[in-house]
Amino acid sequence: MPWKEPVFTAKVESIKGHCSAGHKVGDTFEINTHKTGGICGWCYHDLFPTLMTLAMGGAIPWRENQNEFTYECPDRYNLVTFKITKKE
Numbered sequence: 001m002p003w004k005e006p007v008f009t010a011k012v013e014s015i016k017g018h019c020s021a022g023h024k025v026g027d028t029f030e031i032n033t034h035k036t037g038g039i040c041g042w043c044y045h046d047l048f049p050t051l052m053t054l055a056m057g058g059a060i061p062w063r064e065n066q067n068e069f070t071y072e073c074p075d076r077y078n079l080v081t082f083k084i085t086k087k088e
Contacts, residue, residue: 006055007032010039010047010082013070017078030087043082046074054086 012027021040029037033052036044053059054066063069066086073080 005032005034007087008051008054009085009087010037010043010071011085012080013083014081015079019073019078019080020075023080040073040080042075043071043073043080047071047084 008031010029010031012023012025015023015025019040021042023040029039031037031039031044031047031051033048033055039047050060050071059066060069068083068085071082071084073082
């Protein structure tokens with residue numbers, strides 16, 4: 001049976017400042033290791049290693065819930081916070 005890559009939803013929960021990519025609170029993106037879903041390249045680049053780990057069945061040791069977590073944009077001055085959820 002061929003491998004089916006999981007899909008994640010990235011929802012913008014909050015923004016402190018101004019998102020240069022134009023993301024707004026409530027925006028939702030479907031992403032995985034092959035599809036950015038339109039999410040900002042800076043965010044996707046920073047999030048990619050975690051997506052790859054989770055997509056391949058690994059775990060992030062400091063995260064209690066591997067299927068849902070908060071991710072913060074690397075632009076700390078204009079901080080965008082996402083809720084990442086693994087779709088079933």
